[in-house]
Amino acid sequence: MKTKTIRQSATFKTTPHQVYEALMDSKKHSEFTGSQAKISRKAGGKFTVYEGDIEGINIELVPDKKIVQTWRYIDWPADHYSRVTFSLEEVETGTRLTFVQTDVPEEHYNDISEGWREYYWRPMKAMLRKKS
DSSP, X not given: OOEEEEEEEEEESSOHHHHHHHHHOHHHHHHHHTSOOEEOXXXXXXXXXXXXXXXXXXXXXXXXXXXXXXXXXXXXXXXXXXXXXXXXXXXXXXXXXXXXXXXXXXXXXXXXXXXXXXXXXXXXXXXXXXXX
């Protein structure tokens, strides 16, 4: 299977801690996605988002700085996982999130790439703006 890598960045007008919490706190994650999320806060722990349509395992968690996870969408080939890395950096205007997702099946690349923008970065920005 051919795969591709997604690279994106987004800037949030808030602290790295608030961005980290939006991604790792089940309640906050559910709030900005509008769907149920269950997220372990431990390395080796599992997560599911979008009512279980997306699942994976936390590989590395560095609070307020970095999240590395295995990640798969329900309609991907069985047992195929990509790897996502969220890197957080404090910048003058808030927090820069640098995102890399490797091993995305080529046929799903465009949908997944746009999905991060539409279902993650935009609603996260809106939620975090209200809270700051």
